[in-house]
Amino acid sequence: MTPRIAVLGCGYWGSNHIRTLKGLGALAAVSDVHLERAEAKAAEHGCLALTPDALIASPDIDAIVLALPAQFHADYAERAVKAGKDVLVEKPIALTVADAERAVQAARDAGRVFMVGHILRFHPAFEGLKALADSGELGKVGYIHSHRLGLGKFHTENDALWDLAPHDLSMILAITTTEPVTVSGEGAALVDHLSDFAHVHMTFPDGVRGHVFASRLNAYRERRIAVVGDKAMAVFDDIEPWERKLAIYRHKVWREDNGHAFTWADPEYLPVEPAMSLTRELEHFIHCIQTREEPRTGGQEAIAVLRILTQGSVTHG
Known part of the structure; x- marks a missing residue:
């Protein structure tokens, strides 16, 4: 029922x-x-x-x-x-x-059932991005970076980091499947006492590096997460239309006697079936209620995201 x-x-x-x-x-x-x-x-x-x-x-x-x-x-x-x-x-x-x-x-x-609303985990383009990383098609993942930038909203309780970054941290944790061993953050408050932009840097146990840039005081909008492997790179860009939201770049970099060389590859856009992330998130919640399965975005992930937010926060007087 x-x-x-x-x-x-x-x-x-x-x-x-x-x-x-x-x-x-x-x-x-x-x-x-x-x-x-x-x-x-x-x-x-x-x-x-x-x-x-x-x-x-x-x-x-x-x-x-x-x-x-x-x-x-x-x-x-x-x-x-x-x-x-x-x-x-x-x-x-x-x-x-x-x-x-x-x-x-x-x-x-x-x-x-305890589920947290990390909605972008249910975005079809992110699921495609994670599948690329999990399959080994990108090779050994070494770096994940995300940008979530725009103008507003200016909350009285949450700064840019706490308001914007949880989505990206959830996606990064889903790809790495582990918590970072080091976290550092920097930011600045320009409008009032709460940070309007923030950078968070993370190192994971296997050496993967993660970076999040969140800003609510930016001249342009950007909603992008990139996964860099030693075989290829993949990007989920939520600003792009559906047919261009997920791209893989098969760049090549190799060592030569006098240093490194590389070849540039045009993006290959991968098919993504359009769907509303909130609908898919709530369908998953209903499924977990009916089956008693552990949600994809459960309590432990939410706690892990909070740990990073806490360690990456910058206090302003």
């Missing part, structure tokens, strides 16, 4: 979850600390409107999507799993590693 799922948080991203779950036939209720906001969404989508306390206590709700300001995620997630609900928590799942560990452990103790 299709699980009865509610969305707690009727803001911008919560509204996307509401609309998508409605389309999947799984939306049972909506909730918000501002009940009038929930009632408006409920009237629009033909479902119940509940207060957060009533939602968590309801025996008619199987699972909850939490789309709240990050500082509230861990407490509500812990309450929900203890009440027997499976949860999908939007990123970041907490502001401290300790809070995240507490929520994830509570879900484990209660035997509940």
Whole structure:
């Protein structure tokens, strides 16, 4: 049976979850600390409107999507799993590693599904990128770098690193399948006291290097992750149209007596089937609820992302 799922948080991203779950036939209720906001969404989508306390206590709700300001995620997630609900928590799942560990452990103790909203893990082009790396077609991977740049949004709680980088860190962790052994970060606050751009540098146990550049104060948009191997390089560029989102570059570099030589190769664009990442993410959540499988983006990955964010953060006075 299709699980009865509610969305707690009727803001911008919560509204996307509401609309998508409605389309999947799984939306049972909506909730918000501002009940009038929930009632408006409920009237629009033909479902119940509940207060957060009533939602968590309801025996008619199987699972909850939490789309709240990050500082509230861990407490509500812990309450929900203890009440027997499976949860999908939007990123970041907490502001401290300790809070995240507490929520994830509570879900484990209660035997509940705990999933985190790292949506780009469900993007067809990223799945193609990961498949290239996993298959060995790129050779030995040595470097992964991502750029997530644009203008805004300027949040009062989260800086550019915490707002933008979780997606890219999740993708990098999926490719490396391990956590970094060293993390360093740098950034700057130009608008107010929160960093508007950030660089994070990582070294992984097998020597792979990772780099993330996130900025909300940039003149142009960029949404790109590249994986560099010793046989080829591959790029997922989300700004490009579907037929150009995933490219492989079969450049060659070799050693000669007097140094190194290389040949340049034009990009080969690989077919990607267009699909909405949020729909695929929520379909996966429903599948995990039904089968009790561990989600692709589970609690341990969320904790690993938080560790990197914490180590890569730069504090400004």
